[in-house]
Amino acid sequence: MHRSASPRLFGRGSWPEVRRIGDLLRTETIGGLLLVGAAALALIWANSPWREAYADLSNLRVGPASLHLDLTVAAWAADGLLAIFFFVAGLELKREFVAGDLRDPRRAALPVAAAVGGMAAPALIYVAINAAAGGDGLVGWAIPTATDIAFALAVLAVISTHLPAALRLFLLTLAVVDDLLAIVIIALFYTSELHLVPLLLMLVPLAVFTVLVQRRVRSWWLLLPLAVVTWALMHASGVHATVAGVLLGFAVPVVRRAPGPGPGLAEHFEHRFRPISAGVAVPVFAFFAAGVSVVDAGGFAEAFTDPITLGIVLGLVVGKTIGVLGGTWLVQRFTRARLAEGLSWWDVLGLSILAGIGFTVSLLIGELAFGTGSAAEGHVKIGVLTGSLVAALIATVVLRIRNAHYRRLCAEEERDDDHDGVPDVYQRDEPA
Template identity: 55%
Template sequence: MKYSPKRRSLHGRIKAALNSDIFGGSLVLGATILALILANSPLAPAYQALRDFRLGIPQLHLSLSVGQWASDGLLTIFFFVVGLELKEEFVIGRLRNPRTALLPITAACGGVLMPALLYVLVNHSGGQEALQGWATPTATDIAFSVALLALVGRRLPTALRVFLLTLAVVDDFIAIIIIAAVYTEEVNLVWLALAFIPLIIFAFLLRRGIHAWWILLPLALLTWGLTHASDIHPTIAGAALGFTVPIVVTTPSYSATKEMTQYFIRRWSPISTLVAVPVFAFFSAGVTIGGFSGLGEALRDPVALGIIIGLVLGKPLGILSTTFLLTHIPSLELAPALRWRHLIGMSFVAGIGFTVSLLVSELSFGVGSTVGSHATIGVLAGSLLAGLIGAAILAPQRH
């Protein structure tokens, strides 16, 4: 059957909508709202039973709950895509030119340090358990922040989106380092060494131009499983796999080249956006609030308060202060189209932590504990408040 141009055009529009930033962000938001509704309704026991139901092979240390499969398994796809995007940015993208990238890179560092500092100040007397969540408010959620910018900023300069994307990419890179360095208590070096074997084979085959899924997928799963066995958070395996993908390779016949990172981004980014992150959000955001009294109790917890302050105040203060200082250095300046109003609004949008913040919260406090639930509420409340303030600042001005 032949498709008419009209049908092809409709198919193209549907595909573009499914891959859009706004649709991806809306899907994650819907999954979050549904999780909160279920966790605070008569269906809460069924929701919790599903989240805690264990699947896997105990003999291989892979007996995980459904919620853990979402955070340790599906979220690995998200970090694989992040690794691919980081590889492109550092090799051929915005981060290749140090002078161009210096402002957003430094802004990202400030946007990590200031929230962490404010969190520690709020929780300095809360003991070791509270302090271990210091990294929770340091993240920026690419999907949500870019979706919000696309929603409210149709007339905003392109340079602002580039600045936010660069900042968020560097932020994710820092998050990968934090997860690997801070939230790994004891590493089994034997399993870790074994994980490098399928990883190296994976990289070698790609450099030979081989990208058959039935060869590469088992190697990726083996890398993930061995990384999990080493007690390093397995999402790091996803980032490592992404880093190994070459930008361009020459086929074995040496007659043509293939864009490998783009090939994998096109195939795995929709799975990350439409499946992995929404499912993770569904199982991570479902906390029992307990009505207004429970919400009030959670928001009075210094852990939740520190996360909210870190996301809503720490992110903007860190991003804006470092950017302001650097722009006073000769030869460093903002893109001509950018105004400080744009940067202020964008800095609040960067306070949408969500995906990585929820993951770091789980790594810090576990799932099901009171402090863990309060931390999740802090992430949701802080991300919502930061996003609303950023949207209000960036919304088209009426004259």
């Protein structure tokens, strides 16, 4: 007899999806540790007696001037390497909503609502602070809206919390939706000038790329040049070049053409490019983006009298917490769902605070909003780093208090008495 049940928030989901997400999170965790190490190295170098060498390296120009690609090394990291990051984000988002557990609108509603709330609340706090102070700070309203999943997972790895798989999946999906909304914001609000000819020409290699991948072509010598031309034309159009990465990711099909076991093309590309994104692209960007000289920025005292810095810190620490927690509560309120067995709102609070770790996309938007090398950009970096660190420390306290409880939940999830490789709880229960 079918047993009816109330809708559950943060249910376990299906075992294949949990196993896939577990593998993915291990890659992101390693990448997050590399990201933190790269940011720390940049901060140390930028505030050492050799900080001019760091600035010279960042400002070194490389590339063909005839193609408008004579960019600084730091710009190549932001415009070029981050396109790989957003390509993987596009693949992951499409994979989740086409073939993952989130293809069910009821399950997708929670991370989407939390992501929207987690972007709206920080933006409102930032705008309120900067509008009251006047000045030109309002242009940076989107800086505290992003969640850095790699940095957040690195924090989880350091504090060794046994966070349940459902909560980790929620954090990952929230960050992926967050990245998608961030790239829409970048395209709509941080495009200073638009050149229609290269933008229209960009559609040609993108269309050819789409046709080839839809035919399941995997030859890198065909696809890579098309991707590079798409990126270069997007860059020439004035729209931030990372948008090309998302469009290319969305073009890749998720479902296999022939039925049977094995990954689809999107999952195949994700396995290939996620290590490059997490292990190279994001850490290198962090190295060039996080290296703020406190002396050149006027010191911490001056930075924290700037409403830009205050808006970012409060947006990340307070705004993200209110937005993610509030979005989750609204879903619960209007669907009359209950938290999954064993979880409490303290767990959601800890996760909401952890979502306040903004780094990669926040620093990128800061560069686009205020320009590279400006005093305001230095204050943006101090605000992003400080807000992320405070959010990480508070989340660590909350999640560590609950860690003994998480350990018991994980022991139940991992129990496999029949030794068939599938935990018993996924065979006994229907996915929530």
